[in-house]
Amino acid sequence: MTDAILEPTVQPRRRPDRPKLRAGNRLVRFKKITQVGIKSIYSHGLRSLLTVLGIVIGVAAVIAMLAVSEGASFEAQQQFRDLGANNILLKSVKPAEVEASSNRGFGPPQAIIYGLTLADVETIRSTIPGISNVIASRIVKKNVWHLGRSMNTDVVGTAVDYPTSRNYNLRSGRFFSETEMRDHANVVVLSDEVANVLFPIDNPLGLSIKIDSDYYNVIGIMESEGFSNLGQNQAGSSNAAPSRIYIPFTASKSRFGETTTRQTAGGMERETVELHEAIIQVDNQESVIEVGEIIEQILARRHKDIDYAIEIPLALLRQAEESALRDQIVAGAIAGISLLVGGIGIMNIMLASVTERTREIGIRRALGAKKRDIITQFLIEAVILSGVGGVIGVVLGIAIPFIISAVWGMTTIVTPVAPLLAFSISALIGVVFGIYPSMRAADMDPVEALRHE
Numbered sequence: 421m422t423d424a425i426l427e428p429t430v431q432p433r434r435r436p437d438r439p440k441l442r443a444g445n446r447l448v449r450f451k452k453i454t455q456v457g458i459k460s461i462y463s464h465g466l467r468s469l470l471t472v473l474g475i476v477i478g479v480a481a482v483i484a485m486l487a488v489s490e491g492a493s494f495e496a497q498q499q500f501r502d503l504g505a506n507n508i509l510l511k512s513v514k515p516a517e518v519e520a521s522s523n524r525g526f527g528p529p530q531a532i533i534y535g536l537t538l539a540d541v542e543t544i545r546s547t548i549p550g551i552s553n554v555i556a557s558r559i560v561k562k563n564v565w566h567l568g569r570s571m572n573t574d575v576v577g578t579a580v581d582y583p584t585s586r587n588y589n590l591r592s593g594r595f596f597s598e599t600e601m602r603d604h605a606n607v608v609v610l611s612d613e614v615a616n617v618l619f620p621i622d623n624p625l626g627l628s629i630k631i632d633s634d635y636y637n638v639i640g641i642m643e644s645e646g647f648s649n650l651g652q653n654q655a656g657s658s659n660a661a662p663s664r665i666y667i668p669f670t671a672s673k674s675r676f677g678e679t680t681t682r683q684t685a686g687g688m689e690r691e692t693v694e695l696h697e698a699i700i701q702v703d704n705q706e707s708v709i710e711v712g713e714i715i716e717q718i719l720a721r722r723h724k725d726i727d728y729a730i731e732i733p734l735a736l737l738r739q740a741e742e743s744a745l746r747d748q749i750v751a752g753a754i755a756g757i758s759l760l761v762g763g764i765g766i767m768n769i770m771l772a773s774v775t776e777r778t779r780e781i782g783i784r785r786a787l788g789a790k791k792r793d794i795i796t797q798f799l800i801e802a803v804i805l806s807g808v809g810g811v812i813g814v815v816l817g818i819a820i821p822f823i824i825s826a827v828w829g830m831t832t833i834v835t836p837v838a839p840l841l842a843f844s845i846s847a848l849i850g851v852v853f854g855i856y857p858s859m860r861a862a863d864m865d866p867v868e869a870l871r872h873e
């Protein structure tokens with residue numbers, strides 16, 4: 421049996437972990453370069469402060485202008501949202517060419533007939549699929565009384581679901597019911613403004629007001645303008661009803677009729693309008709604009725004159741959103757010019773610093789500093805200047821909108837994107853505008869730099 425020849429196993433010699441050492445050396449070198457950059461910035465405090473100031477103003481301007489623009493956009497869009505994205509609003513409009521007939525002899529003046537009719541809304545309801553509800557309203561200007569106090573206001577005869585369709589909330593009490601609508605009940609819901617005028621001390625609920633010769637029992641009060649429901653409206657008017665009072669549509673029609681008479685400069689004028697407003701509610705929001713076009717065609721066939729107006733809040737909302745986007749782009753571009761000026765200021769200061777520190781750069785190159793070390797040092801200084809300016813600008817930019825809201829009462833909205841975007845741009849500007857000065861410093865001939873006085 422042949423014995424196996426055992427050869428000694430030679431273990432390979434373990435080499436040191438050079439990459440880790442290199443990484444450690446790089447970290448130490450980067451730390452030292454950063455310290456040198458900070459020391460250089462600190463040694464020229466006033467110049468560095470003025471350089472940072474340009475970035476501060478630019479960043480703060482970007483955030484503040486975007487906040488003001490966003491607030492204005494919110495207010496404009498909120499008005500259209502309050503009208504209901506699924507709603508189509510129809511209104512009676514007196515044609516410009518229609519004038520009151522002159523009063524001949526002793527006879528009464530001829531009534532002007534125009535506007536929407538009950539037949540119009542019934543045709544719309546029965547013809548167009550996808551319509552969930554139609555809310556008709558009549559509006560009559562009347563003097564309302566309580567004891568010795570009076571006020572001229574709009575008396576709106578409408579349906580029970582009118583507040584829901586217009587996103588109005590009640591401060592207290594309730595809106596009238598289907599039973600009260602069917603019974604032509606003399607009940608009324610006041611807007612907060614009317615309630616404050618007629619009942620400055622007393623609680624209006626359970627009391628009555630007088631319209632013409634009839635008394636109406638107060639059953640509810642609408643939410644006041646400027647009162648926000650659970651913060652839903654920062655503009656302060658999303659759930660607030662205008663200065664009106666509301667009674668059942670049936671009561672309005674039976675008490676006031678369809679013809680109203682008013683005094684004009686030329687005498688008396690009589691108008692016959694069946695409906696002043698109608699809210700068409702559509703099931704599917706995607707088909708609102710299409711339904712609005714169909715309604716316009718129906719009314720055009722039924723009316724000889726254009727005595728109506730159609731408003732589609734969804735279309736107006738989309739236009740407002742597009743307009744807001746354009747305004748924000750313009751505002752951001754204008755404010756961005758300040759950042760660009762700040763970046764140019766950084767480049768100018770860095771170039772001046774390179775000229776002043778020519779001998780220092782030569783000494784560092786002679787002692788073994790590489791080009792990338794010089795580039796890194798000047799880039800670090802530029803980024804520190806822009807970064808510090810960006811941080812201060814973000815704080816100032818967030819504070820300015822709150823000051824504007826507190827002092828001038830304007831709605832301002834600071835979105836999380838604005839500070840992040842402004843700071844990122846400021847940091848990028850530090851890099852972009854610091855590259856050329858750092859490259860120029862690194863390209864210096866060490867011998868020539870050492871000769872520089």
